[in-house]
Amino acid sequence: MGRWERALDAAGVREAGLRADYGRQRQQVTRYRREVAVAAGLLLPERTVPHVIAAAAFMHRTDTLLDSGPLAERRTAAARWQREVTRSLAEGRTDDPELRPLLHSAAAHPVLRDRVLDHLAAAEADLDFTGFDxxxxxxxxxxxxxxxxxxxxxxxxxxxxxxxAYRAACRTFIDGSQRLDFVNDLAEDLAEGRLTVPRDRLERHGVTRSDLEQARDLPTVRELLGGLLDEADRALAEARTVIGLVPAVHRPMVRCIVGVERLTGAAARDDLGALLRRSASPAKPAALRLLAREYLRFRRAARQDRR
Structure with missing residues (x-):
């Protein structure tokens, strides 16, 4: 029996159709976020892996609805999706194979239900996004x-x-992570008509939107981007407190999540001008060392967890 099959057993996923639903979602997550699927499989207890996969697959489907097509169509699709998910969670049943794993995981981890509803209620903030003043x-x-x-x-x-307390620490982490993402994905966002740097920050540095859109590698632009990365670094450094707030057996995964963001920030800082044309990625040797180190830590924590 492979580790995925053991993980389904450990998560209480017994029925053949439901196991197949989880399996399809694992394939989906592997296609669009392979690093998430790999890290979850290596750094989390078997009983937790299918639930993380279900949550990640739900996020992917929701993000796809929010990002695909004209605004009016996205708004209609998001409202329909919110009604469908809310009703399914309330009734505890659904005919949608994309939702069956989520419902099973929410029954096993009731906190997931509330977080899913929170996210759906917040979706309009992204649909209405026009930038920050x-x-x-x-x-x-x-x-x-x-x-x-x-x-x-x-x-x-x-x-x-x-x-x-854990949510407060996650808030610090996501502040740093989101700021880093906005800097790192600057070129892609601008190509899609999204300016994610606050306008008052541009004015403070004497940088225009056109400077960014035209990829003008100016000292003022580098100063702007470097300052934003400094703020992201400080938040991510402070967010390391989140590691001590999770169960020991989950700490390797959380350390890996924080560590990848720190590596991404370092890669972005290596060539600020390049961010005007493309995103930066962590150096593969450093990322592999991080994953290997946390895998060894997970193995030790898992042995303690079984005692």
């Missing part, structure tokens, strides 16, 4: 959209019972 606008976006989305998966890794 100020840093305060950005922080409201983090609270209103980024954090609820992150908590869909993160809630499964957190402590049992009260997660208020």
């Amino acid at each position: 100020t840093e305060e606008d950005y922080q409201r976006y983090v609270d209103g959209y980024s954090l609820p989305g992150f908590m869909v998966v993160a809630a499964l890794l957190g402590p049992d019972g009260d997660q208020s």
Whole structure:
């Protein structure tokens, strides 16, 4: 029996059709976020892996609905999806094979249900996104959209019972992660008509939207991007406190999540001018060393967990 089959058994997924549904979602996650599927398979207890896969697959389907097609169609699709998911969670049943794993995982981890509903309620913030005038606008976006989305998966890794301190630490992490993503994906977002740097920040540095769209590698542009990465670095460094708030057996995965963001930030800083044309990725040797180190830590934690 392979590890995935053992993971389904450990997660209480017994019925053949439901196992097939989870299997298809694992394939989906592997296609669009292979690193998530690999890390979950190596760094999480078998009983947790299928639930993380189900949560990640739900996020992918929701993001696809929010990002595909004209705004009016996206808004209609998002509203329909919200009604369907909410009704299915309330009734505890669905005919949609894309939702059956989510319902099973929410029954096993009731916190997931609330986080899914929070994220669906926040979806409009992304549909209505037109950019930020100020840093305060950005922080409201983090609270209103980024954090609820992150908590869909993160809630499964957190402590049992009260997660208020854990959520606060996750908020610090997602502030740094979202800021890093906005800097790292600057070229892609601008190509899609999205300016994710607050306008008052541009004015402070004497940078125009045209400077960014035309990929002008100016000292003022580098100063702007470097300053944003500094802020992301500080938040991610502070967010390491989240590691101590999760069960020991989940800490390798959480350390890996934080570590990948720090590596991505370092890669982005290596060539600020290149961010005007493309995103940066962590150096593969460093990422593999991080994964190997956390895998060894997971094996030790798993042995302790079984005692």
